[in-house]
Amino acid sequence: MLPDDRGHFGPYGGRFVPEALIAALDELDAHYRKAMADPEFTGEFERMLREYAGTPSLLYDATRLSERVGGARILLKREDLNHTGAHKVRNVLGQALLTKRMGKTRVIAETGAGQHGVASATAAAYLDLECVVYMGEVDTKRQALNVARMKMLGATVIPVTTGSKTLKDAINEALRDWVTNVDETHYLLGTAAGPHPFPAMVRDFVRGIGVEARAQCLEKTGALPDAVAACVGGGSNAIGMFHAFVPDADVRLYGFEAGGDGVETGRHAASITGGSHGVLHGSRSYLLQDEDGQTIESHSISAGLDYPSVGPEHAWLHDQGRARYQPVTDAEAMDAFALLCRTEGIIPAIESAHALAGMLRELPALRAELGREPTVIVNLSGRGDKDMHTAGEYFGLFDGDVIG
Amino acid sequence: MNVTTAYEKARAEGRAALVGYLPAGFPSVAGGISAVKAMIEAGVDLVEIGLPYSDPVMDGPVIQRATEQALAGGVRTRDVIATVEAVSGAGVPVLVMSYWNPIEKYGVDAFARDLAGAGGAGLITPDLIPDEADEWLAASDQHHLDRVFLISPSSTDERIAMTVRHCRGFVYATAVMGVTGARDATSTAAPTLVARAKKVSGTLPVGVGLGVRSGVQAAEVGAYADGVIVGSALVSALADGGEPALRTLTHDLRAGLTP
Structure with a gap:
């Protein structure tokens, strides 16, 4: 252990x-x-x-979203419904x-x-x-x-x-x-x-996310999911979702980092996919740093993912090949943000929209690999009320435009 | 001169050694070199060259501002090595003080090699504890460098003994619970911590850091410690009054220690 x-x-x-x-x-x-x-x-x-926080949070069958995307059953772990919204x-x-x-x-x-x-x-x-x-x-x-x-x-x-x-x-x-x-x-x-x-x-305080989701999925679908997905900044919601599934070798774990403008632009917060080994804030992990080991500032449309390092257990899961980490750009995340709003009436945190966007992007490959319709759980780690200013500016809602 | 000899020389004169800290690259690389030389001429027995780092969690506002300015001016790790090289012939041992990540990024063994090659005496590691230091223990042995770890008032006796066992050159007693910065009153915890360290340190000198800003305070600390480490006050003097102020303060500190 x-x-x-x-x-x-x-x-x-x-x-x-x-x-x-x-x-x-x-x-x-x-x-x-x-x-x-x-x-x-x-x-x-x-x-x-x-009694206070309102857990266990629901595991919600996102049928309209699943229909729209096609060829997958997408379940959302509704951490956005917890007290304080995440x-x-x-x-x-x-x-x-x-x-x-x-x-x-x-x-x-x-x-x-x-x-x-x-x-x-x-x-x-x-x-x-x-x-x-x-x-x-x-x-x-x-x-x-x-x-x-x-x-x-x-x-x-x-x-x-x-x-x-x-x-x-x-x-x-x-x-x-x-x-x-x-x-x-x-x-x-x-x-x-x-x-x-x-x-x-x-991790131990948040691992209830995965424990609940695992039991809820078994109850709802009669089987474990084919994949679980979460966004990764520092990595607490992701490790909370992943941890109960780590021993389940058939359950794929996807961590989606903030790709900002794109990892290739240097303006991102993808510590694992765009960073290197080092020490920051007390632990060794992956981090964004220059060639002298000075921390590089991270960039993401999501403030909650805007951190230049990542928890050490994710670094380990990555190196072991147990979890896959990939970047999701601001634009991809905001597309998923809008999609979830319109299909399910759920305004997600922009952080969580990264997880959704990444999972949607990976679905075709997963479907091909399995040869059938996959069941996936996306951790909806928070609600998006806090992000309406950002979303409003991004989609031009403050000057009379509407989402197309 | 090595660290042990510098401490012995001060002890032979019946006083504690004065250890002065300045960051490399402040106010510029050349200006920093000049300032360290001035500090040596004015009487410090040992020099600590700070390696400016983006996330200095142990430092108070004065050193933060100076190292931020150094980084904004483009100082590189190789400039720190160059600073050591430029001042290591001035007759006092020169150590580097650095947060761990820049050393790890440079390559622990490569840094040790280049520091030794530049005439450096050793490395002080404020956020590296011996428990995590296997690579540095090996590299410092390989390249014959002193290694200075920190002890604190909150350290258990077991940890003080373990830390002292891994130190070479001297042990750095952080005398107050807090970040670097000059204080009006020196810590009452310091004599106790030094006494605890002395029980297990044998001949290894104990230097006390954090808070000293005057000759009077230096005398107080020098009464029970082998070394008086001064950082923020010297940086302040350099920042506000340039080398003349740096020399004046160094003289004052050294006079405070002289019997």
């Missing part, structure tokens, strides 16, 4: 952090292992997920509950577009924790509504003015806060990346 005791997934993962954080990471690791083996903790976590609520509730158990009173979080910040502020309000969210100054201006949400929920939002003033710098600043205030503070990291035990712990 990966990772090993020191957090390695093959050559990936581990801990590349200042010594000052090691004691806190060891403490976190010990508490997390004990908690996951304690029925009181897991029972309370499950109760919160069920899979992220699973991670924040797990970590916030663990924070209480550790006797800490304060959580800090990083956020890019604001989704993880809002989710963290929500969990902190729900569990009575102080919450400070670091957000790149550029992002606070682009996402004023989410800043207001976080403040409404009682969180303090600190604009980060260093570096590129975006998500990666918000993570740097959160790490700086953590090393300074580690005694009473838990760093509520938003994805399955970072130093051990975060990749494993976040």
Whole structure:
């Protein structure tokens, strides 16, 4: 079972952090292992997920979409229907509950577009924790509504003015806060990346996505799916979907990275397909870097995928050939976004539209390989309300145009 | 001169060694070389050359700003090696301080080879713990470089012992829980941490970093540590007052240590 005791997934993962954080990471690791083996903790976590977050999320038979596309049965895992509108609520509730158990009173979080910040502020309000969210100054201006949400929920939002003033710098600043205030503070990291035990712990808090989807698919179709698909930024929704299916060798795992303008343009966020090995934010994985190992800024129409690295377990699954990772461009994602809106009346997060777009692109090859109509599950990791400004601009909705 | 000799020389003079940090490429590659030479002339016993990195999670605002400026000016890893080469003949040992990814990208063994070839004495690794350092342990042995890992007030006794065992040259005690930056009050945790390190360090010197900005503070730290590491204050002096201010502060720090 990966990772090993020191957090390695093959050559990936581990801990590349200042010594000052090691004691806190060891403490976190010990508490997390004990908690996951304690029925009181897991029972309370499950109760919160069920009664507060609204899980298990539905596995929805997207019949109109399937008809339109033709030759496949497409099932959508409706994480968009969770409280706060995405899979992220699973991670924040797990970590916030663990924070209480550790006797800490304060959580800090990083956020890019604001989704993880809002989710963290929500969990902190729900569990009575102080919450400070670091957000790149550029992002606070682009996402004023989410800043207001976080403040409404009682969180303090600190604009980060260093570096590129975006998500990666918000993570740097959160790490700086953590090393300074580690005694009473838990760093509520938003994805399955970072130093051990975060990749494993976040995975375990979100793996219910795949556990539920697997059981729901068996119940609904009498068989496992032929493939599951998820978008991959840092990779938490994807690892949450994949993990329960990893032992099922016949279930293909597809991770779709943000291809931005196209990997060949250099303007993308596809760490695995367009990056190289390295160390960032505490773990070894794939990342976008120049020839001196300086981080290159990522680009994606989806703020939630706009991160220059990826969780170490994805790097491992990629190298093992267990999961396939491919880029999806902004344009492909936005086409799928529009398609799902019109066929199913579901406005997906642009992140999730990457997963849908990639799966639709792969369907003909999969059908040919199987010689029959495939059944596939796409993780609809979040809803698109937050993306309406981006979508409105992309489709020209603000100057009287309509989608053609 | 190597690191051990530099510490011994200071000890023979009845004082702690002064360890000065400046990033390469700040304010320019040539300006950085000139500044390090000025700092050596003004009395530092050891030099740390910072390798500017895009994501410096251990650094406070002063060093962040300086390294951002260096990167914006186009500084490359090879310029760091060139800086070491340009200052390593000035009579004090020169170490590089770098986050891990640029070293890994350069190639761990290649970096060790080129650093040694440039006359560098060793490498300080703020985000590499011995647990993850197999490749660097081998490369530093191969190329006879010192390797300086960090200990912190939150380190357990076991981790301090393990870290000290892997250090060569000196051990770097980060005396406060936090990022780099000058502070008015030096840490009360520092003497305790140094005492804990001393229990297991044998003859290996213990340097204390984070926060010192004056001769008075240097004297306080020098009373219990083998080395007083100064970074942000020197960078500030250089940024705000150029080499004259850098020299003045270095003199002040060194005077504070002189019995």
